[in-house]
Amino acid sequence: MKKLIYPVAALALLVASAFTAIKSQDWKISDGYSVKFDGGDPSGEFSGLKGTISFDPNDLASSKFSTSIDVASINTGNGMKNTHAKSDKWFDAEKYPTIKFTSSSITKTATGYAAAGALEMHGVQKPVTIPFTFENNVFKGSFEVNRMDYNVNTAEPNHGGAKFKVDITVPVTK
Amino acid sequence: MFKKAFFHGIAASVLAAIAAIIYNHIYVFATETDYSSIINYGSMIGFSFAVCLLATFIYAGLVKWLGKKGEIIFSFVFSIISFACVIIPFAITLPLTIKMPEFFPGLTVPMVFFPAMAWYTVRPLFTLSN
Numbered sequence: 001m002k003k004l005i006y007p008v009a010a011l012a013l014l015v016a017s018a019f020t021a022i023k024s025q026d027w028k029i030s031d032g033y034s035v036k037f038d039g040g041d042p043s044g045e046f047s048g049l050k051g052t053i054s055f056d057p058n059d060l061a062s063s064k065f066s067t068s069i070d071v072a073s074i075n076t077g078n079g080m081k082n083t084h085a086k087s088d089k090w091f092d093a094e095k096y097p098t099i100k101f102t103s104s105s106i107t108k109t110a111t112g113y114a115a116a117g118a119l120e121m122h123g124v125q126k127p128v129t130i131p132f133t134f135e136n137n138v139f140k141g142s143f144e145v146n147r148m149d150y151n152v153n154t155a156e157p158n159h160g161g162a163k164f165k166v167d168i169t170v171p172v173t174k
Numbered sequence: 175m176f177k178k179a180f181f182h183g184i185a186a187s188v189l190a191a192i193a194a195i196i197y198n199h200i201y202v203f204a205t206e207t208d209y210s211s212i213i214n215y216g217s218m219i220g221f222s223f224a225v226c227l228l229a230t231f232i233y234a235g236l237v238k239w240l241g242k243k244g245e246i247i248f249s250f251v252f253s254i255i256s257f258a259c260v261i262i263p264f265a266i267t268l269p270l271t272i273k274m275p276e277f278f279p280g281l282t283v284p285m286v287f288f289p290a291m292a293w294y295t296v297r298p299l300f301t302l303s304n
Contacts, residue, residue, distance in 0.1 A: 077269060079275040
């Protein structure tokens with residue numbers, strides 16, 4: 001029995017060290033992040049970003065993003081537009097309070113990385129790929145969203161922009 | 175004539191600026207908002223003086239041109255323009271660094287009326303001195 005103590009201890013340490021390695025890939029979202037959208041008029045930002053970020057440039061297979069944004073945190077700079085955006089005519093924040101992105105795979109690209117996954121907005125889930133970079137503990141990504149794909153005010157396709165450029169900057173800490 | 179109109183405008187400017195500053199203090203305290211990068215002492219005083227002194231020129235011109243009718247027309251025009259300007263605070267898009275733009279019209283809509291209110295408030299002082 002005594003003979004087993006050291007092999008078991010070594011195994012336990014090995015398993016524990018593996019968990020340490022997995023933990024080290026997890027990142028916390030820091031203050032100062034920004035999720036901006038620009039469709040000409042309106043443009044603005046969301047401030048309620050939450051989620052888990054697990055990212056290791058050397059182990060993309062086990063990296064994963066699971067994030068959500070509080071729709072009610074939208075700020076266009078104009079109170080009437082904010083109220084309008086949260087109404088059932090647009091995002092319907094009461095019925096669909098969050099916009100979610102969950103990655104299914106992260107790959108290396110020529111300019112950085114690309115996170116492929118599902119973007120859920122206004123009750124509609126669509127596959128998207130978000131190209132991003134990761135430098136100095138800051139994630140930066142940019143992609144385009146067509147609100148018509150997510151049934152956001154389809155009755156008025158020309159009211160404001162249909163396509164929105166989304167710029168995301170997320171500083172993180174371990 | 176213009177001298178009296180000028181002092182009328184100055185008195186109205188000072189009164190409107192004081193009203194705006196007091197209301198700003200009360201509103202910011204009550205709602206815990208901060209629009210100081212846009213609405214501050216400088217902008218409140220500047221707005222009050224700009225509107226009241228512009229009104230002075232229009233008033234003096236209309237009275238000189240149309241006499242008593244000019245004063246009546248001026249009163250209607252000043253009130254109508256003030257009321258029409260209510261739309262401006264609702265239409266303004268603030269910088270994204272400013273939180274709670276929903277409360278911005280609550281601060282600025284009453285201020286739009288302060289120059290006209292101040293003008294009519296001090297008007298008897300300058301009429302009675304005729």
